Amino acid sequence: MxxxxxxxxxxxxxxxxxxxxxxxxxxxxxxCCSCFVIPGLGxxxxxxxxxxxxxxxxxxxxxxxxxSMQGELYSSDLNQAPLRLFGFxxxxxxxxxxxxxxxxxxxxxxxxxxxxxxxxxYLWVCGLLNYLTxxxxxxxARGRKP
Amino acid sequence: MNLSHFGAMAVFxxxxxxxxxxxxxxxxxxxxxYGVFVFFSFVCVAIIVGWLMYPFPW
Numbered sequence: 001m002x003x004x005x006x007x008x009x010x011x012x013x014x015x016x017x018x019x020x021x022x023x024x025x026x027x028x029x030x031x032c033c034s035c036f037v038i039p040g041l042g043x044x045x046x047x048x049x050x051x052x053x054x055x056x057x058x059x060x061x062x063x064x065x066x067x068s069m070q071g072e073l074y075s076s077d078l079n080q081a082p083l084r085l086f087g088f089x090x091x092x093x094x095x096x097x098x099x100x101x102x103x104x105x106x107x108x109x110x111x112x113x114x115x116x117x118x119x120x121x122y123l124w125v126c127g128l129l130n131y132l133t134x135x136x137x138x139x140x141a142r143g144r145k146p
Numbered sequence: 147m148n149l150s151h152f153g154a155m156a157v158f159x160x161x162x163x164x165x166x167x168x169x170x171x172x173x174x175x176x177x178x179x180y181g182v183f184v185f186f187s188f189v190c191v192a193i194i195v196g197w198l199m200y201p202f203p204w
Contacts, residue, residue: 054168055168055169058161061161062161065147065157069149115148115154118151118158125158126161129161129165132165132169133165136169145172146172
């Protein structure tokens with residue numbers, strides 16, 4: 001039997017990694033979907049309140065500022081220039097807020113506005129950051145990080 | 147909203163550094179330190195690249 005202090009005991013970090021709680025795959029998928037739909041919600045559901053609230057604030061404010069800077073939200077129209085689909089992929093990462101803004105006809109974009117480019121970049125990047133938070137939620141749910 | 151270019155860049159750097167710090171590090175101390183590092187990296191690199199581009203008119 002291995003004692004914690006014996007030379008053959010696994011390193012402390014390895015032991016700690018094994019003890020991380022791990023959700024089953026169904027719950028993990030549900031957590032990831034909730035995190036995709038509303039940024040930070042997955043973390044909040046897993047009890048990471050502060051992390052979830054900070055993520056929601058950062059990503060949500062970034063999206064709102066992008067809209068208020070008259071940035072453009074790209075649509076999923078397949079008849080548009082193919083490269084614009086990359087913009088749609090980035091924008092759609094924000095989840096529910098993207099669809100709400102599209103239905104409210106926000107995000108039309110005003111190219112003559114001084115902040116148009118920044119606003120559009122804000123909208124792209126907040127969607128891409130939300131993809132990162134989904135991956136982070138996945139790692140936490142699977143017990144790969146605390 | 148009518149931010150200057152520098153203001154928009156600084157706010158952008160702030161939001162991105164918050165998310166990077168939270169997502170990539172585990173402890174609050176590490177997250178804060180990394181977030182500050184990313185924020186200042188964004189701002190410093192933007193200023194340096196801006197000055198490097200300054201002499202070129204096109």
